[in-house]
Amino acid sequence: MAQHNLRGSVGRPLAPDLGTTALNLVYQAAEVFSSMEDHARETEARAQSICKSAAEGLNLAEKRIEAAERARREADSKLLEASRALMQAQSRIEAAEDQLTAVEFRAQAAEAEAREAKKALALIEEAIRRRLLRASPEDESKAQSQRTPRNVEPSSSGRKAPNF
Numbered sequence: 001m002a003q004h005n006l007r008g009s010v011g012r013p014l015a016p017d018l019g020t021t022a023l024n025l026v027y028q029a030a031e032v033f034s035s036m037e038d039h040a041r042e043t044e045a046r047a048q049s050i051c052k053s054a055a056e057g058l059n060l061a062e063k064r065i066e067a068a069e070r071a072r073r074e075a076d077s078k079l080l081e082a083s084r085a086l087m088q089a090q091s092r093i094e095a096a097e098d099q100l101t102a103v104e105f106r107a108q109a110a111e112a113e114a115r116e117a118k119k120a121l122a123l124i125e126e127a128i129r130r131r132l133l134r135a136s137p138e139d140e141s142k143a144q145s146q147r148t149p150r151n152v153e154p155s156s157s158g159r160k161a162p163n164f
């Protein structure tokens with residue numbers, strides 16, 4: 001029976017055909033394995049390329065993150081400086097406003113004093129005019145004799161000066 005399986009339809013043994021077939025199968029298997037290895041190498045090369053690209057992208061992203069963090073810290077620092085400067089400016093403005101208010105009060109007081117001084121000066125001028133217009137040399141002697149002591153006070157020169 002074993003021979004029957006090894007013989008062809010004409011009755012010849014199939015052994016040389018089996019050897020060739022087996023050898024062909026081995027070559028085919030080697031080609032398949034070689035193809036599989038080539039495919040595996042290509043896949044590995046693509047995977048390594050993808051990994052390398054991903055690593056480079058990750059490095060670039062990390063550098064961008066670091067740059068963004070530095071920029072944020074710088075911006076925070078500048079914002080803090082600006083905030084301090086604003087607070088100082090507000091303080092100076094408040095001090096200037098307080099000084100302005102004080103100057104306005106002093107100006108109002110000076111204006112009131114000036115008005116009072118102007119009124120006093122006007123009264124003095126009026127009194128001088130009345131006495132000068134009324135006073136002639138003979139009228140002056142009459143006016144002095146008619147004056148009462150309450151209107152006249154002694155001056156430092158010993159003469160009596162009018163009391164305004």
